[in-house]
Amino acid sequence: MLFNSIDFAVFLPIVFILYWFVIKKNLKLQNLLIVVASYVFYSWWDWRFLSLIVFSTIVDYTVGFKLKNEENQSKRKLLLWASIVVNLGFLGVFKYYNFFLDSLYHVIPGLQVVLGFNSIEIILPVGISFYTFQTLSYTIDVYKRKLEPTSDFIAFAAFVSFFPQLVAGPIERATNLLPQFFHKRTFNYAKFVDGMRQILWGLFKKIVVADNCAEFANQIFNNSAEMNGSTLIFGALFFAFQIYGDFSGYSDIAIGTSRLFGFNLMQNFAFPYFSRDIAEFWRRWHISLSTWFRDYLYIPIGGSRGGTLMKVRNTFIIFIVSGFWHGANWTFIIWGALNAIFFLPLLLTNNNRNNLRIVAQDRYLPTFKESFHMLITFALTVFAWVFFRAENLGHAFDYIKGILTSENFFNVIPTSWGGRLLSDFAFSLLNIVLLIVVEWFGRDKQYGIEFLFGIKYRIVRWSLYILLILYIIVFAGGSQDFIYFQF
Amino acid sequence: MLEGLRILFIFNFETNMKRFIVDIVIFSIILYVVTLCLDKVVSTGLRRSETTLFYNLTKINQGKLNADLIVNGSSKALVQVDPFIIDSILGINSYNLALDGTPFIPQKAQYEFYRLKNTKPKIIIQIVSNGTLRSLNKGFKNSIKFAPYLNIPEVKELMKLTGSFNCLDYSVPMVKYSGKPFEIITGMLSFLNVQIFKVQDSRGYFPKDKSWPTNANEGIESSLKENGMTDFDYTQLVQEFTSSDSVSVQNFERFLAKCETEEIIVFLVYPPIHAEGFNTILNVDYYNRIAHKYNACFLDYSRDSLLVFNKKYFYNSQHLNVDGATIFTKKLAEDINARINNDLNN
Structure with missing residues (x-):
């Protein structure tokens, strides 16, 4: 369902009226309505891929719940990796399978004959890159003990599938959005x-x-x-x-x-x-993705600490991964690399926060x-x-x-x-x-x-x-x- | 029960919500009134507009045409049938109502509108070809010209068959003009009696003073580009143009039946197609049969040897240039004249 469609113009007032005027006193029902509305919103595009969202939701809810009582560090790490593998696995298959296969065959001619796999027609589930990153932020934050895991499955499902930002962001952090599902919402005119x-x-x-x-x-x-x-x-x-x-x-x-x-x-x-300057541009463009990469990729691999070589490496990694996030095409990778090249002089001369x-x-x-x-x-x-x-x-x-x-x-x-x-x-x-x-x-x-x-x-x-x-x-x-x- | 609803929907709300409901209702009413007024201004203006796009419908609406003979058709009529030549040979008053790039249903809508506002014609030349009865679910070129007349039931009913307007276009003010700033400005200026891009009265005839290009598809290709279409696929285009549609066929036959009842003489005319485009000539047998059924006359010039083997009369395989059009119209008018005289003598 597109925001600029008649369907949405009908859908939104219906959900709004039910939400504020019919079940306004019951927080749990409001959250349930959000889940149902979000699933309807998503199914309008293709109901088959709703199963991916539901599966991601169940996996990350379970991982979060288990992390709560798990003190053994290696088991905690295993749980985190389970969530990462499942979420990025979906992304990898639906978004990058053909790209990797074609690139591999291009680099190693003859491999196609040996392996016998061919590229396949894959429909990319809309919004998969957005909700995958959003739900990953939850497990990572719970793993790092920055966030208390929730036992309220409905609230968690609403957080993962919240329809206004489900298919194209902003990619919300669990620390910001999830707690809002637990507080009573009051109708505020302003x-x-x-x-x-x-x-x-x-x-x-x-x-x-x-x-x-x-x-x-x-x-x-x-x-x-x-x-x-x-x-x-x-x-x-x-x-x-x-x-x-x-x-x-x-x-x-x-x-x-x-x-x-x-x-x-x-x-x-x-x-x-x-x-x-480009550094300022990246503080102002697609902020939710830039900060996601900063917090969950750039800083963990060292950020701007370390020697010049380390800084250059980290900068290229974050920009190229960001480019690759957009799509499985070399054009996006070069786009990311170009931005890294524009950004580096500012970083190396300490002018990136001017x-x-x-x-x-x-x-x-x-x-x-x-x-x-x-x-x-x-x-x-x-x-x-x-x-x-x-x-x-x-x-x-x-x-x-x-x-x-x-x-x-x-x-x-x-x-x-x-x-x-x-x-x-x-x-x-x-x-x-x-x-x-x-x-x-x-x-x-x-x-x-x-x-x-x-x-x-x-x-x-x-x-x-x-x-x-x-x-x-x-x-x-x-x-x-x-x-x-x-x- | 009503009382219950009132309690549920009004009196049980917090002050905040009441304020919101009142504001949203007032704002919606004001917005509706403003858009309605603007819609009236633009529609009234466009019904007076004399730009190329709106000229014919404006004249029809003013009831100023009242022609003895009208020409219906698409671009093949627009650029090929000269009313001045017809008048000089038949000694009557004729007008070319061709709608560029359209199949039959929009032509019928325009004709119905013509009949509402003008006197009955004695003769109709209906130009037919491979695209006349094509399917119309994706709308048609320049459909915006009908927007000011969607309040007329005859026009509205036929427009519904074309897929050019959706339910909001018919019911919400200004939506039908959405994304058409040029037409909106034209309408507003015209409302103030300021006519921009006023067209010379050529009785609906717009000949092309062009010669045959090096690439046979070039004419169509450049026309598509002018209309913002870039993914040019000639085969698909031909397929789309030639597929007959049952709704169009039904409407076409109803039109012929009505003309027969009203004793209007109808000439179905298949115009010349250059030899390189012979494979695009379609439905000739159908037109012949249907003309016979409804007491009309079918004149087939599609392979007329006078013109079709000479590229100097065409600017692409489907259309005659001004020189070809002059020769063709003269021949057509003479043939019609002969038929009418023959019928009178019999």
């Missing part, structure tokens, strides 16, 4: 309005910005060989805003929806395109230096996105070559584009400008239009909401799937 507002902004980013940019990003990337240099640059720019609008829009809708049910999820995007505060704090506009740094960081990010978006490495290199060697570089609009595409192109740019302007003024908040809450007069606030809704209706792009569903 929180509810805040949730609705964040959903509205998420819909704007997804339906208006991402879906319109997708049209041109797809058009340009799919026909890159025929495009001029400047058009290819626009293609990469459109993709940069497509993926930002798509994923951060999804996160905003997920966080806003959670608020409607009385839950607080972590911020997943903090205006990353206003970053002044920009911890938001840009131009207490000022309306950035300084020239800040603008220059933002521009460079954005350019590096867009360059890396080319690898992320390309079909394969050859396509990515051809795309970049096309930018550098195009004969009619400044001829932005291809001759095959008619008048209609031209006006859509202009409207897409207008939407991007609107997004940048609004987010600039809201950059010290959790999401773009949170600042509207500060407007004293209700009539002004409501008028702005209505204007935004009308804007979404008028400028809605063609419906596209959420990009991160494929991860």
